[in-house]
Amino acid sequence: MSVISRFSKVFLFEEKDALLFRLDPRIKLIKSIILMVIVFFIQDPIKIGILMATLLVEFKILGKVLFKVLRSILYLTPILILIIVANYLATYDIIDTLSPLLRFLLFVMAVDLFFFTTSPDDFSLTLEALRLPMTISLSFSLALRFIPTLSMELNDIIEAQISRGLQLDKGNILTRIRNYIPLLIPLIVLSIKRSIEVAEALEIRGLRPGVKRTSYKTLVLSGVDYAYIIISLIIIIAIYLLELKHLISLAKL
Amino acid sequence: MIIFDNVWFKYGDRDYVLKNINITIKEGEIVCILGDNGAGKTTLLKHINGLLKPSKGEVYVDKLNTKETSVSDLAKKVALVFQYPERMFFTESVWKEVEFALANFGFEEDIRVHRIRKVLNMFWLWEYRDRSPFTLSGGEQRRLAIAIALAWDPKYVVLDEPTAGQDGFQREILIDIIRNIVYREKTIILATHDIEFVFELPECRIIVLNKGEIIYDGSSVELFNNYPELLIEAGLEPPSLSKLIQTLRKEGKYVVFKNYDDAVDKIYNLIKGG
Numbered sequence: 001m002s003v004i005s006r007f008s009k010v011f012l013f014e015e016k017d018a019l020l021f022r023l024d025p026r027i028k029l030i031k032s033i034i035l036m037v038i039v040f041f042i043q044d045p046i047k048i049g050i051l052m053a054t055l056l057v058e059f060k061i062l063g064k065v066l067f068k069v070l071r072s073i074l075y076l077t078p079i080l081i082l083i084i085v086a087n088y089l090a091t092y093d094i095i096d097t098l099s100p101l102l103r104f105l106l107f108v109m110a111v112d113l114f115f116f117t118t119s120p121d122d123f124s125l126t127l128e129a130l131r132l133p134m135t136i137s138l139s140f141s142l143a144l145r146f147i148p149t150l151s152m153e154l155n156d157i158i159e160a161q162i163s164r165g166l167q168l169d170k171g172n173i174l175t176r177i178r179n180y181i182p183l184l185i186p187l188i189v190l191s192i193k194r195s196i197e198v199a200e201a202l203e204i205r206g207l208r209p210g211v212k213r214t215s216y217k218t219l220v221l222s223g224v225d226y227a228y229i230i231i232s233l234i235i236i237i238a239i240y241l242l243e244l245k246h247l248i249s250l251a252k253l
Numbered sequence: 254m255i256i257f258d259n260v261w262f263k264y265g266d267r268d269y270v271l272k273n274i275n276i277t278i279k280e281g282e283i284v285c286i287l288g289d290n291g292a293g294k295t296t297l298l299k300h301i302n303g304l305l306k307p308s309k310g311e312v313y314v315d316k317l318n319t320k321e322t323s324v325s326d327l328a329k330k331v332a333l334v335f336q337y338p339e340r341m342f343f344t345e346s347v348w349k350e351v352e353f354a355l356a357n358f359g360f361e362e363d364i365r366v367h368r369i370r371k372v373l374n375m376f377w378l379w380e381y382r383d384r385s386p387f388t389l390s391g392g393e394q395r396r397l398a399i400a401i402a403l404a405w406d407p408k409y410v411v412l413d414e415p416t417a418g419q420d421g422f423q424r425e426i427l428i429d430i431i432r433n434i435v436y437r438e439k440t441i442i443l444a445t446h447d448i449e450f451v452f453e454l455p456e457c458r459i460i461v462l463n464k465g466e467i468i469y470d471g472s473s474v475e476l477f478n479n480y481p482e483l484l485i486e487a488g489l490e491p492p493s494l495s496k497l498i499q500t501l502r503k504e505g506k507y508v509v510f511k512n513y514d515d516a517v518d519k520i521y522n523l524i525k526g527g
């Protein structure tokens with residue numbers, strides 16, 4: 001309906017019946033981080049292109065999230081244009097322009113790989129596995145958990161104010177910005193109320209910072225997890241070591 | 254007149270949550286939509302001011318097809334008061350909260366002042382006009398939300414769960430308010446699962462929704478006296494007096510209760526008559 005509610009949908013976690021969703025979140029995090037790091041070592045746009053293609057296939061077949069990933073990239077269009085223009089003006093070279101652009105896209109896809117396929121529950125378990133201080137991991141996972149609630153509430157607020165005659169996309173820039181006040185104030189009031197409620201609920205249930213907690217659900221690596229990360233590593237290393245020039249000369253023979 | 258013509262609705266690619274809805278609502282009616290959680294009441298109400306458009310079928314408000322009319326045009330005719338409307342307040346005074354809607358609908362300054370004064374008085378809120386809406390009691394906030402909806406003089410007033418979170422006394426006031434609105438020649442459509450509240454409004458036409466389908470459309474007295482099992486089918490508890498009626502009938506005493514006062518009278522007579 002509105003830009004914000006469409007935008008917030010990108011960040012909503014949707015459980016799908018697909019392999020990527022069943023993998024151990026730590027494995028996905030490792031792969032994500034490897035990809036993010038390798039972005040800084042591979043310069044060749046063709047290699048990055050091949051790596052991206054393997055990821056896109058993975059998103060499509062193993063994750064069923066290709067559409068979401070493409071949409072998340074679409075929202076970054078302004079940044080993409082900025083990268084293209086800035087690099088082209090600096091180098092006047094297509095290859096030198098293409099390379100940073102593709103590396104940025106690969107980076108985004110690496111982030112998506114973890115976040116689009118990891119449920120809030122798995123996310124908190126991962127944070128705990130990383131042995132972060134409990135206050136940090138808990139705040140993170142609570143914040144993540146409340147994104148869907150918040151986006152539903154925002155939708156309710158938008159509908160209620162439209163029913164009171166608010167027209168969001170009317171008027172000049174200034175009135176348009178002012179139009180968001182009737183949405184933001186109720187949203188903030190609700191969030192504050194909610195955070196007080198959550199704090200009370202946590203206290204009632206005996207949450208004490210500093211005390212060691214035990215988990216109800218624990219992460220266990222399975223054969224599929226090992227297979228996935230090993231195959232992923234082989235593909236990434238193979239692409240990294242690929243001697244393209246050699247291949248091209250081979251093809252010419 | 255509001256017409257639901259063969260309306261089907263689903264959110265995205267999920268199952269249908271409204272199935273084959275056919276309703277005609279005439280001017281001056283009070284329509285109560287009864288149904289359990291998730292029955293589709295809110296979804297149905299959102300079709301009346303065009304927030305949702307049917308997946309199949311049409312909804313007409315005074316001959317306007319909601320698919321071809323903007324929400325802001327429909328909202329002028331149809332005031333929709335959401336569940337917990339007080340959560341949507343955002344201004345610093347009761348006065349401004351009412352004025353917001355009037356300004357949105359483009360009313361001139363002098364008409365605004367007149368209207369605000371009128372509705373605040375009608376809902377006993379005049380003395381609170383400079384207070385922050387956040388500092389009112391729950392009942393006062395609910396009254397303010399309904400007052401706001403009447404300020405722009407809509408023809409239809411749609412209330413979603415008007416009694417949610419309200420105590421007994423506030424519910425009595427709400428019944429008075431609803432009668433008052435109808436007296437002003439407006440049409441009311443309300444959704445609730447508060448059976449005892451509906452029982453107190455015997456002039457209501459009742460529509461029972463069960464999993465998105467209409468399983469009853471008729472008078473309140475008829476439903477509570479003769480078809481309490483339909484309520485159970487829809488996952489609702491019949492009013493306690495419905496059970497009494499069934500017991501008395503089994504004992505050979507044929508009674509019809511219109512509401513609590515009527516029931517008290519008749520039971521008193523039964524006891525007196527022996």
Ligand SMILES: Nc1ncnc2c1ncn2[C@@H]1O[C@H](COP(=O)(O)OP(=O)(O)OP(=O)(O)O)[C@@H](O)[C@H]1O
Pocket residue numbers: 264270288289290291292293294295296297446
């Ligand atoms: N925005 C939405 N997206 C997807 N499904 C929805 C949405 N809103 C409601 N639903 C689903 O549609 C069905 C009907 O919901 P609706 O809110 O209309 O029921 P209701 O009768 O108003 O219930 P309640 O008494 O709890 O308010 C439910 O199964 C609900 O989960």
Ligand SMILES: [Mg+2]
Pocket residue numbers: 294295296336413
């Ligand atoms: Mg509802």
